[in-house]
Each structure stands twice: as structure tokens, then as C-alpha cells.
Amino acid sequence: MSEATEKPNYKKTVNLPKTQFPMKANLLQNEAQSIKRWDKMGLYQKLREQGNKKPKGRFVFHDGPPYANGSIHLGHLMNKCLKDFVVRSRTVMGWDVPYVPGWDCHGLPIEHKVMTGLVESGKIKKLMDLDEDKRRVAVRRECQSNAEKFQKLQAGQMQRLLTLADYEDPYLTMQPRYEREVLEVLGDLCREGLVYRALKPVHWSVDNETALAEAELEYYDREDLSVFVDFECADADDVYGRFGLTGDDRPQTKPSLMIWTTTPWTLPANMAVAVNEKYEYALVRVDGNITVMASGLVEQVTKQAKSESVEVLATTTGGKLVGVRYKSPLRDDVPPADGPVDKVWSVVQADYVTLEDGTGLVHTATGHGADDYQTGLREGIGVYCPVKGDGTYDDTVPEWLRGMHVFKANSLVADRLGESGHLFHSNKFMHSYPHDWRSKGPVIFRATEQWFVGVDRPTKREDKTLRELAMEQTESGVEYIPAWGKNRMRGMLESRPDWCVSRQRAWGLPIPSFTLPSGESFMTEAVVRAVAKVVGEKGSDAWFTMEAGDLLAHYDASSDSEAPESVRTGQVKPLDLKKGRDILDVWFESGSSWNAVMRERSGGKDFPVDLYLEGSDQHRGWFQASLVASLGSMGVPPYKALLTHGFMVNKDGKKLSKSSGDTIEELFKEFGADVLRWWVSSLAYENDVKVDHEFFKGAGESYRKVRNTIRFVLSNLDGFDVQKDGVSLDAIEPTSLEAWVLSELDALTDRVTDAYEQYQFKTVQTAVYNFCNDTLSSVYLAAVKDRLYCDEVDSPRRRRTQTALYQIADQLSRLLAPVLCHTADEAYRSLTGDDEACVHLLEVLPKSGVKVSEAWAAATEARDAGLLALEASKEQGIENPLDAGVTLPDAKGLLAQLDVTDLADLMGVSEVTLNASIEKPVVHDLRDRPRCERSWKRDGTVRERSDGGMLSDRDARALGLE
RNA sequence: UCACGAGUAGCUCAUUUGGAAGAGCAUCGAGUUGAUAACUCGACGGUAGCCGGUUCAAAUCCGGUCUCGUCAACCA
CATH class of the missing domain: 3.90.740.10 (Valyl/Leucyl/Isoleucyl-tRNA synthetase, editing domain)
Incomplete structure (x- = not known):
């Protein structure tokens, strides 16, 4: 009889991990599946239906519109991910967070591109034969289809980034209902006496023949x-x-x-x-x-x-x-x-x-x-x-x-x-x-007749200037995150000139001003509102296709006290008026989004907005345009808080050039959205952010670490039915290993939810990563492997462990859902075994509240000391920790409250004993002791069993052997 | 030149009110082979940009200085 054939093969009797959750994420394919699944179930709509049941109420967050031109780039990647973290983290923590994505569609960049195209294709010649209005309408058509094309492209890319928003009904600044609300804001400013026309030197692009705003200049x-x-x-x-x-x-x-x-x-x-x-x-x-x-x-x-x-x-x-x-x-x-x-x-x-x-x-x-x-x-x-x-x-x-x-x-x-x-x-x-930011040609200062919003003219409502109001609100009405944003804003408000809101182009929202036969221009609140009505119904093309008389169908000159006398008295009729040729600065359009999107869609209740989140350049751009417009119109800021992030720079800290680096499509292909999102979550976004291909690789590495940890947790829950096999959390003893790990999970929950609430996504990322890498992978999972593999399937100790693992996987999925929205959902469905389940409809679990013995603090310290001692004993030939036993010092008797098997498992050794009178751990060489052929432990209970194998008591019991 | 921000280990960053400089990655060494294109342990590594001050004590507070970034202004 040969020993080799006689010996039972215990590997088959061990409960080895098993799961469908793959090690390889294959994000490229699987994220596409997730998008389809969420679309099919109508995730965004489902969340809105849940909305009124949300315990914390409504969190109103407003998207600043990117320009509908070109593909999204790294800057959008960061901006959109951060916004999505806000939406999804507030959602998972119990708020109702509706979120309407928007696009800035009008403006010179598109018009410039379209005109270039028309010149190159030779179509421009035909247009030149048309009259002014018809030519403009033709150009506008081209611009509109161009904007639509890129809006759709970008929306697709943003969805590919797994962002959650109302993509069914976004806001576009060229929509008639949006345009109407912009004009309403303009009407408000007229009402307050803030809008005037003057001959004034402005930055003038000779290439594009238009005035330019500060934000449209490059040096x-x-x-x-x-x-x-x-x-x-x-x-x-x-x-x-x-x-x-x-x-x-x-x-x-x-x-x-x-x-x-x-x-x-x-x-x-x-x-x-x-x-x-x-x-x-x-x-x-x-x-x-x-x-x-x-x-x-x-x-x-x-x-x-x-x-x-x-x-x-x-x-x-x-x-x-x-x-x-x-x-x-x-x-x-x-x-x-x-x-x-x-x-x-x-x-x-x-x-x-x-x-x-x-x-x-x-x-x-x-x-x-x-x-x-x-x-x-x-x-x-x-x-x-x-x-x-x-x-x-x-x-x-x-x-x-x-x-x-x-x-x-x-x-x-x-x-x-x-x-x-x-x-x-x-x-x-x-x-x-x-x-000129578009033509790149030098600009000149040139005096022209322009429309202005005066920042030093008192409003009729509160008799304060916009500058005064803005300074006041910056000082105390708005929260700045990070706080230095306040100083920045203040500095810019102090020195800003009157706002030149007119542009001499075709692709935009016309300024509804009229010229009298005498040559004088005028625009009153009532005129603006009358035209707004028409534009709301027919779109701003109406300005070019309709006659002055028809545009003013809703205008009653006789009751407009602001109108010139000749108009008011009927001496000059609407038919006699000539339409103005200027369009509005696009910053005025986007700066009115709080009205055109948030107030309009909510019937007023979503104003002011809880949060705006954009890059720090928007202190001069959208933040300021929105502030000024809203203060003029409503007398209050449109937002309660401003969150700003820095810019992308290359790894040498230099400005990112648009031509270099990876495109978004390449990044999706190589890394997948979840890895990109994981990377964004790791950023100290309040500063400038260094980007390099290597950094994405690093994010991929740490993503895999987290993924593998979750996978290992799931793989040890194979066949575990939490309803049937789980133990009650109340029954978990404070001295048990599970009490320790669940208390760590509770601490993680606190840390993560606090960080989410303060928009500290980096803290979330670090906390989760450390929990997976350290608390779980290196400590807890290493310790419980033995009992999961070798205990009787149904043993109370193993079931207790699995209960903790289930709780961990469940909570981790929820905590990670805002960042790794595909992977968290994948993990959750694997955990529940329910392919219809969706973690994004759920909230963070309440903390387990499990009480943990103080002895565990001592135990983790003892573990560190023990591991060092083991490392030292490698020189004595004890290379495998299971060949060792350790005697731990326990002067205070704390460790004595714990199970020595737990302590042994924490260090991966075969045996732990305690001694109150020593100072440092002592390692014992156990290589003389017999080794259990099933669990490989030398715990002192190993002997030959009835099947002929050498087994410890526990392993023998698990196999039903004496 | 102005405003705002940043300079801490090779890299990315923590160090909350002043109280023994810490992680991760990378590198190197070892273990394991029942998480295996996985996992574990350990080591190496810093004059906290520089100079000065306050303090028993400074990465942290103050003054100065250098470098980098963003925004603005370089106008006549």
C-alpha cells in the first residue's frame, strides 16, 4: 500500500471560494450593458418617482452648460464626474436630486466654424445674394444643425461616462422656451433701469466684426x-x-x-x-x-x-x-x-x-x-x-x-x-x-454703439447697484468651496466694467430693440416681454422672419411709460420701426439659466439653487454672469454655494495643450468609465490637476485591488442565504472578530458619508481603498480564510463570518455606487443573485451599531508587533507563519478577553498563547508538531483519524470523523 | 505687474485648532501556491522650496524671498 494513494485528498472537502463575479472587469463591454439595463428600467425616472419619499428632501443642483462644439475632453471628464458624484452621493444618502444637463448652443465658435465651412464649400456665394434677414436665417439653420450634432455627440459621451441626468429632456440655450426666459431676465433688467445703449470703446474683433467679452479674449x-x-x-x-x-x-x-x-x-x-x-x-x-x-x-x-x-x-x-x-x-x-x-x-x-x-x-x-x-x-x-x-x-x-x-x-x-x-x-x-479666442487674430479697441448692463447704476427695487449687491452677497450670501473662491470673486467684482451684452452676429438670441425713423434705438421692459412671448412660441428665428409690427403684436405702446414719446403717442407705429441687428452675449444666455431652467421647470421652487459646480475660470464667466443677471432680476444670488475645481495640467505642471494626450474615446477603450471615474475621485480637485497616461494606469491598479477584494468577499458567500443562514447583528459578541470588522465598517460609513456631504471625494476614495486593502484584504479576510474554508459549512462561527461579509459587500456596494456606478451595481446584483436588482435605487445602510470590545485595539497593536517578530524569526528558518506559534504580552489582560484562535488567525500562525509578564512577542518553532493535512495548521490537536489522515480536532469534526 | 492658489519620500497626496513627519504607488527583499494575470509580510526612502522671526515646541503662526500654475492687466 502506497501512502500517496491512501491519503484522502482533503482539498475537495474544503469550502473554497466560488463566484460568478469575474476578476477581469471587461468594462468596455459590461458598462455598455449596464447603460442599457438602466435605460430600460428608466433609472432616472424611477428615482424621480421615489423623490417625494426621500427622507432629506430635495437637493437642487444645476448644470453649467458646456459649449456644444467638438468632443468632450479631459476637462469635461473631471467636471462631469464631479457633478455626477454630487448627484449620486446625495441620492444614495437620501436626497432627491433632479439634474437637468444643459448645453450652450449659440455663439461665435459655432458660427465661425459654420461660416468657414460655407466659404470652403462655396455655398457662401448663394447666400450673399439673399437679403440680410434671409441670409442670417440660412446661417442660423446651419449653426443649429451643427449645435444639435455636437450636443448629441457630447450627450452620448457623457452617458458613456455613466453620468446620471435627465438626458431625455436636457436644456439647450437655443430652445424657444429657454430663449423666452432669457428675454424675461433682460426685461427684468430693463425694469430696474440697468440696461442702456452707449457709444463706448469695446474689445473688437476685426476678423469676426463683433464686440468681444473679457472671457472671449486670449493673450x-x-x-x-x-x-x-x-x-x-x-x-x-x-x-x-x-x-x-x-x-x-x-x-x-x-x-x-x-x-x-x-x-x-x-x-x-x-x-x-x-x-x-x-x-x-x-x-x-x-x-x-x-x-x-x-x-x-x-x-x-x-x-x-x-x-x-x-x-x-x-x-x-x-x-x-x-x-x-x-x-x-x-x-x-x-x-x-x-x-x-x-x-x-x-x-x-x-x-x-x-x-x-x-x-x-x-x-x-x-x-x-x-x-x-x-x-x-x-x-x-x-x-x-x-x-x-x-x-x-x-x-x-x-x-x-x-x-x-x-x-x-x-x-x-x-x-x-x-x-x-x-x-x-x-x-x-x-x-x-x-x-480673439476664435480667430486668434489681434483685437482692437473701438468705440461702437452697444447695449450695456450697468453695474454701477442703482436698481429701482433696492436702490443699490449690481456691484454693491454682488459684493454684499459674495461676502455673506454665498458659500464658497474652497473658501478662497470668495476672495477671487470679490477681486473680480471690484474691478469689473459695465457688461457689454450686445454682439453683431447672427447665431444667437436677438436683442429685441427697435430703431425709430429718427435713428434712435429703444428697448423697454414692455417691448422685451412682448417679443419674448413671440420667441417663446416661434423661436428666435421669428426675429428675422417676422416684421416689426408682428413681433410687437403683444405690445401696447400707449401704456408703456418708458417708450419714446413718438411711439407712446402713436405718432410712430410699430410698422415704422426697424428691427435692431444685435444679438445677446452668450454669457447673458447661460447666465440666465437659473431662470430658464431652474425656475421655469419647477414653477419657482428650485430657486435659488443649492449648488453650482464649475472650473475656477467661471468666476469670471458663468458664476459671475449668473450672479449679476440674477441680482438684477431677482435681487438675490441664483446659488447658495459655489464649488470650484482647478484645471488639468500635464505631469510637468504645464498647461495642457489640446492636441496632445489621449482622447476620451481612447481612454474609454483602454480603461473603461469606472476606472476614469475612480481616477477623478482620487483627485485633489481644488488645485490644478496633473494628468498623465501613467496616472490612469495607477487608477486601474487600485480599481482592480478594490474589485478583487469585493470579489473575494462575494466568493465566500456562495450558497449563503442571508435570510436563512445569516445571524442577527444583535447577537454578535463584542469580543468577536466580526464585532471588530463591523465596527470598522460603521466607521467607514461615517467617514464616507461625511466626506460625500462635504464633496471630499478624495477622502471617500482613500477611505474605501484603505478599508479594502488594509481592513479587509490584509487583516480580516486573511484571518477568516481558515474558518471559511475549513469550518463545517453550517458552523455558527462560519455563518457569523458570512453574515459580516454579506453586510460588508452590501454596504460597500452602496458606498461605492456614486463613484464606481457600474462595478457597484455589478457587485450588488451578484451579491443578491438578483439580476433585476439595482443598487442605485437604494440608500446607504444604517450603521450596524455592533458593540466592539476595547480589547480589539490592543489586538491590532499586538498583531503588528507579532508580525514583526515573525519577520525576524524567518532568519531562524520559520518562513511559513503556520509553522509558528506566538506568545503575546498581555500585561493589562485585555487580550485574555478574546479568543486565542482569533488572535492566531489574525497573524496567520497556528497557535497563540498569552503571557502577562513579558514585553515583546515570542515566536515558537512548531515545525516538530504534526501538521493538519486539511487546514495546514499545527494547533496541537492534530492526530491520525479514522480515515488515516492527520487532522486537527476542528477539521475532523468538519468531516464527521472521530 | 495684480489677485488667488501650490511647493512635504522617486511619483500622487495626507498631516483640521502649533505637540514625536504619515499613506498609497514605484523600487528592493521574502513568504504563499486553497483570492494565483491573485494574496501576505518586510525594507529602503523626507534638512517639509529657501532665509529670518515668534514659541518650551513650527510643515503648521508672522515677515521676506525663489519657483510653478490659474485668472487678469501689461494701457496710453
């Missing part, structure tokens, strides 16, 4: 020509007098005022020269010419121009120079501005004149600069802008400049000044300069 380096120019004084004696020169002291040469500018093309539009009254100015003879500049800059300027002889003849203060009259070096006729002729071409005072650059005398073109405009306004100098929308001069400039593009004019102007002897010095230099 690039640009080489420009800077020139020092002498403006000849009109009355030499007057100037010399101001410098205190008398009689013979006065030079024969006529004096000039030296100005410096980096935009020579604005010189034909010069209206004044500004000085600062507090500085000292010098009359200087430079290489034979007499000129004036700030004393403090004489050396710098003449050095730069390599002047050979420099002599200061006299000095005076800036204040004394105010009123000096001069001649334009470029033109003889006074520019035809909208102000008095006698104000043009004299020296004025301005605080913003500094001695950092230039000459201390500032060329002022009221139609081409914000400061210049303000100065002109104060001094009563007219605004003059001889530049047309396409960037060329009109006919009011000297003949040699007419029709020329301003950027070409730069060098020509300099040449001309050189020839006439007015150019003192010129040089090229690099500086960053604003550019």
Missing part, C-alpha cells in the same frame, strides 16, 4: 511698433509762459509735446494729450528740437533714442500744462466727433498717467481706449472712432489712410511722421496683446 505675445511723437504746440508763447520763460529766454524754435504710443494707428483719432498734474514736466532741447516730457523720464527717453545733446531749459508741473493747445501731426481738420470742436487737441489731466513708461504725456484717443473714453467723458471731449468694423479706416481720416487696415497703417503712420519730422524715435517690441 498672446505680439510684436508692435512703439513711437515717440512730437505734437507741435499751437501757441509757443503760451507754453513758454507756463514754463516761466520770459523774453530772451524763450527759444526761437516752436515747442512740442512728446507722446509715446504702441498703437500708431490710433494717432489719426487723437483727441487730447493727458498729463498727471502731480508730476514735474521739463522743457527740453533735444538735438536742436524743443519738446516737453516728464522730468523723470528725460534721461530714459533720450537714452533710448540715442540723442546726442540733451538740455533741460525749464520745468513746471503737470497742472500748469493743462489747457495747452497743440496741432495734430497727421491732420489739419478737427475730427468729426460727437462733441464740441473747441475741446479737441488740448492737454488734460488724468490720474492714470504714470512714469513707468513713455514720456508722461499720454496720447488720448477717446474712441480707442477705456481710460481715454473716461477722460473724454469727463472733459467733455467727443468720442471719435474712424475705424470700421472690418478694421479699416473710414473716410473721415486723411486721404492716404482711407480704407486701409489699421494694422497695416502702423508703419505707414510712422513713416509719414518721420518724413514730416514729428517722429522722435521708434522701435519694435514684444508684448502680450489681447486676441
